[in-house]
Amino acid sequence: MENNANSNNNNNVEQIEYIKTLNAKIIPRKEHNMRRSDLSKHALDVLDRLADNGYQAYAVGGCVRDRLMGYHPKDFDVVTNATPEQVKNVFRNCRLIGRRFRLAHIHFGREIIEVATYRGHHKEQPPDGDAKNQNALSADSGQILRDNVFGTIEEDAARRDFTFNAMYFNAKTEEILDFADGLASIERKEIKMIGDLQTRFSEDPVRMLRAARFAVKLNMRIPDDMQKQIHQMGNSLANIPAARLFEETNKLFLSGYGASALDKLLELHLIFQLFPCLPSTLHDKSSKEYMVMRAMLENTDQRLINELRVTPAFLYATFLWYPLEELANKLQFESGMSQYDAMNIAGVETLSQQIKRIMIPKRFSSAIRDIWSLQYRLEKRTSKRPFVLLNHAKFRAGYDFLVLRGEVEGGKQQELAEWWHDFQHGDDSKRRKMLGPVKRRNRRPRSKSNKVKDAN
Structure with a gap:
């Protein structure tokens, strides 16, 4: 444990030195294609009101990245030097959420503008008794457990995961602050991590899933060194709360590029970290397990294109069907129970094992069992x-x-x-x-x- 703590402290020093080297490259209005009009009316309202109240405020992350890549942004995130409480004082329609990440949600009917305060750098573990800041970093793994440390825009840029997510759009001047050569990453169509790969994946293993998602969503390449690090550290996803993995899995498979996401997760050996009960035959693209999952995801992608409803229940029912069937056949053979009883018991066992890794809300797990039982009925x-x-x-x-x-x-x-x-x-x-x-x-x-x- 002491060695891990020393390693974390060394990483902290390296990160601080890295932050000192960050100098924003200012991309003037005439050299890019993003304009105020690319932001939603409510996003502009939030940015302008924060600026009018004396705070710095930028559109950041996906909305900037997507616009520079020729897409039309749908979600708009704002970052500011105002604390969450100060943001709440500016907006009566504000609600503060989150424990791990303290965020402000500004509500405009169905649209929510998420406002985050500049993230600061985590110091080494505080002395015992400092309960307010304790356990921000895990001494064992270096994983971030709490993240309510505020700092400067340079620190915030260094804390972001990939270089193309560290670009900040100024709605007043229409300039972009590019802290980590994010524009160059977009032009090369290559996903580039900010900082040391092992450190950043240790801080938040979900970044491995995000790398896979951006690769298929944006048609970008994951460099060889990043792929190697993901192969080595994939099992650290077991440390992520099951509820968070449910949201990340939905983003991967229910956003219109699920079929490609399946292939990418197989390539990166991450699919078995999310679904430990899946058979190894999934690597064989002629196997019924792969073909059924792939066909389901292709259908789901098409439904999303056609703006039809999709549900996680069908996704999980398909992914877990063959593990369920195998267990049911085993129960029938070993105990002589009926097919119906074997399927019911196998269904309960399969779901109980899966929710240890990915939390499945009851409204979906009930629908999953109905889909399974109907195969018999x-x-x-x-x-x-x-x-x-x-x-x-x-x-x-x-x-x-x-x-x-x-x-x-x-x-x-x-x-x-x-x-x-x-x-x-x-x-x-x-x-x-x-x-x-x-x-x-x-x-x-x-x-x-x-x-x-x-x-x-």
Whole structure:
């Protein structure tokens, strides 16, 4: 532990020296394509009001990066030298949130402008008894546990993860402050970390997922040295709170480039850090596990393009289906229990293991179990069961998943999916003709004594 603490202190010294070398390159208005009009009305209102109250205020991060890359920004983050409490005093519609990161959210109906105070540099661990600032950095891993240390704009730039996120847009002058050659990174289409790779990934392992997400979202390259460091440090994602990984996973797979994100996470060996129960066969792109997951993500990407609704429940139901199926088959073989019981027990066990790594809210875990149980129930095509299932709240999701499996697995699943397609679109007469005969149980003949009792 002492060695780790010394290492963290050495990293602190290196970081302080690095900050001293940061000098913003001013990109004048005529040398870039970003204008005030690229910001939302409410983002401009926040920037102007902070400036009018004597504070520094810049649009920063993704909105600047995306505009310089030719995209139209959708989210607008603001950074300022005002503390969260000072921001709250300026805006009556402000709400302070967060414990690890103290932020101000300015509410304008459905639009929220996030305002962060310049982040400062973490000093070495304070002496025992200083409860207010204690445990900002983990002595064991160097991971940032709390981050309410405020500083200068230079320190804030040094604290940002990638160089293209350390560009600050001045809405008054329309100049951009580029502290870490972010524009050069954009022009090279290469993701570049600010500072030492090992230190920055130790501070926040989620930066590895962010690197993967930016690579597929912005069509940028991850340099070899960064890929090597990610391979070495991927298991540190186990230290990240499960609730935070749920949000990061949604950003990766439910933002319109999920299919590419799957391939990138496989390439970086990170998919198994998020889903430890996935089989190693996922590396084989001809395997049913990979093909079903990839097809689901391609469909999801297309739905997002068409502005249709998507849900994390379908994502997790697909990702975890084959681990569930394997466990259910094992339970059936070892204990002789029914398929239905085995699937129910396997479903509970699979989800309980997964939520240790990624927290899945109950409203989604309930839907996941419904999609799974429907795979068994859709096999029952006798009596009134198909009519009842058509009215099941999750029928469409369960049917869509069956179709997905049928397209990849073929055979029984494909035949079953086609049957349900015809059943849904048939009239009442056709549906009744499609139903199989009801299997009657063989009744034991009543004994002679029972017949006598009935007669009496």
